Structures are given as C-alpha cells and as structure tokens.
Amino acid sequence: MKKTLILCGLIIAGITASFGQAKKPTIMVVPSDNWCIKNGYSMEFDNEGTKVVIPDYKKAFQQNTEVKLAVSAINGMMADRGFPLKDLEATMKSLESDAAEDAMRTSKSGGEVAESPIDILKKKAKADIIMELTWTINKTGPKKSVTFILRGLDSYTNKQVASAQGTGAPSMAAEVPVLLQEAVTAHIDNFNGQLQAHFDDMFANGREIILRIKVWDDWDYDLESEDFGDDELGMIIEEWMEENTQKGRFSTTDMTETMALFEQVRIPMYNAKGRALDARGFAKGLYKHLKGDPMNIPCKLVQKGLGRATIYLGGK
C-alpha cells in the first residue's frame, strides 16, 4: 500500500514537472556577416547572374583565434547564468558528420536514407535566437580599443530582442584578446538583462510566432472560397485566430486568395491540457479545425523551429 502511494506520488510529481516547463529556445553565438566579410571569411557564388557573398563560418573558426575566444567567453558566461548555448562550430561539425553517416547508410534491403530538397536546404546550423557578434579594433596612435556590438535576433519574427554595444577604454599595453574579453565581460550583463525582459514578456503575454497559410495551385478552392461556411475561408481562419491567440493578439499582414501571413501572433505558453506550446502545437489546432468536419480541407503542416509554422491547403 505504502509503495503504491509513493509510486503514485512520484508519477504525479513527474507529470506536474513536465507540464510546468515551457519550451526552451535555443541560442547560438554567430559572428556577423559584416565581421566575416570584412575579415575575409566569406564565400562568393553566382546566383543567376547576381554575385552573392555569404559568410564562411568554418574558415573563420579554423583561422581566427579571436572569434573563438569571444564566442567561448560568451558561451561560458551564458552557461554560468544557467543558459548553456548551442555552439556554432560544434553544430557545423555535427552536421558534417551526420551528412557523411547518412550518405554511407543503407537499409538491409538496400534502400538509402530519404532526403528531400527541402531537407537539404534546412540542413544548416540554426537556433531560435541568434546572438550576432561584431567587433572592430580602433587604433589611435599607440592606443587600441575595441568597439563591440552584440545583437540578439529572434530567428522567426526577425525582431531584435536584446542588444549591447559600446567602445571599451583605450589601452596602450593590453593585447586585442584581452580587450575583447573585457568587452564581453562589460556587455554581457546588459545583454542578459534585455534577454530576461524578453523572456518575462513571453511568459506574461505569450510566445510570439509567425503563421503562414498557403494554397497548392492544383486545389479547386482558395482563401476567398465561400464553400466552407458563412464567410470566405480567409475570414473563417481569422476568426479562429481571434479565438485562440493570447488575448486575440495577432496582425494579418497579408491576405490574398492564395496566401495569408499572420505576424505578431501571441500564443499561450501552455495549451488547455497544460502542455508546453510552440508554433507547431498552435498551428496544429488550426490544422485540425480545417481538416475536421464540416470543412474537411486536406492540408499539410510544416514547422520551422519554435516560432514559425505554415499550413498548406489542398493536399499533403
């Protein structure tokens, strides 16, 4: 009897603990495009006649010690705050090794690992929040100083959620790595203060996501069709959004017959069952609403991290 009671207690405690946790965003420090290109860590390619320059992170980490120092210092300080970060260099290595393993792997019947072009496109180092890092060395005579910029960008809403910037005290004696370490130490608390405010806002007003609705071109209907209720399909979707977002907060940025874009969508951190909610979990509600009676619209749900989801109408 006693054992049964203890077991029940443990199970209840476990369930409560798992329900009490919201989905934690991943954060990664990335050297900015500006820093990479200025310092020669970039790649060029021809995109249908247009020259495109993109940062080469692998080269930067292999050849520049300062970037490793700065990233490592930030990672260390964030871990100290109880928020360990995803490491860009390690993530890139892991992606490479996964790709090599997948290329070599075959099933017992001789099949290869399936990979769609979208899967290939999505195979890159990513995080929910990017800490974009830029610094420049200023020289005035024998004195050196570091100008430091750290920006926290939400990968889905593209909003800057935190920032810290400034120029350190000029020094004749200190080496650049020392100045850089000082800059990180001086700015990280301010950055974290703003990040904390962003998280507090998230818990108070809901997670901000982006939801897109798209239509397959071989579907017989579109968002202006009135065959699914009293109003146009687009309007019915908007009504659902009003009822299910946190305090009805969302903006319809675009609405045409073939697409709808909802931005600044605030979703509750937990659903009615007390489970943590992200963009996919929220969009699943709309997906079920569209797919179920009486509308019976065939649709497909695709997610992008914690903060972005797309529903394609008219098929899988």
Next chain:
Amino acid sequence: MKNTIKKAGLLAMMFTAFALTSNAQISKTKKAQKDTDAWKYEIECVGIGKPGTKVIKVWSYSKKANVANAQSKKNAVHGLVFQGYAGGGQGCTNQAALVTDPSVAEQKKEFFDNFFELNGGKYMKFVSHSADSTPEIMSVKIKGYKYKVGVIVTVNTSALRKDLEAAGIIRGLSSGF
C-alpha cells in the same frame, strides 16, 4: 593580602578595558547599522573586473569616517541589488539593478533585513575590499552627516545573482523553461 588586592585590581582594570573596547565595537556596529538604514550612498564603476565581478567605488555617508568605512561593503551590495549604476570611463557600461521591481524590497523585507544584517549578514560573502584601495575621506555639510568616504570594493555579482535566484527573489534566465 596586599598582593591579592593588587591582582584583583589589575583583573578588574583589564575586564573594564575589554568591556569598553567591545562596547565601542558594538556601538560602532550599531551606528553603522543605523546609518545604513537610510541607505545614503552613491556607487560608481571604476573598471572592468574579472568575469562575474564588478569593481565599484562606493561613497558612504556618516557622522564618523570609520563608521562610513565600515558600512561601505553593505552599501556596495545594496547598490548593485537595487540601484545599478550608469556607465562611465574605464570601459564601464551601465549596469541595471539585479532586482528590477522596486516593490520586491518591501515584499521580501524579512529576507533583506537578514541579508543585510551588519553583523554576519549574508551580503558579506559577495563583497571584498579591493587590495589597493585606500579610503578617500571627504568632509560634507549635509544634515546628519559629516563625512563622505569612498572605498573601492569588488562585488561577486555572479554569485550574488545566483543566491538571489535560489532564494526566489529574482528570476533566472532559464526560469520557467
């Protein structure tokens, strides 16, 4: 007999001297405690310390210079918890207060009364006098205060923050996740 009286007298004198010294010490502590109750101080950043620490100069006010000096550590920790400071020279950036909601001081009064207890309060764990710091004493003409004493101290803000997080006074970055 004469010898015994002599010994007893000597013992009584020593006891009195000891009592007076400890009384003075208690009185000094009490004065410092009383002066700190008003939280009359100013803090400024004087440089970038090691990661997780802040090097600040704290100006404390009192009727006696040594009392002001005694309360400097306590004021420094209080300043970082409730005030923060503006940036300045030496690469200093502005530092927000660890407690962003001012009403927390009142809500958690009992915690902070114990935390800032001048005799053995927990605040002592997070602050130390800077090794090369000599107190800077200035005379002031403010009602109730005669001296303004500036002392450079190092505060371990990382440990201080963790302690306040553990006590549920402030939220950690990963709270709720």
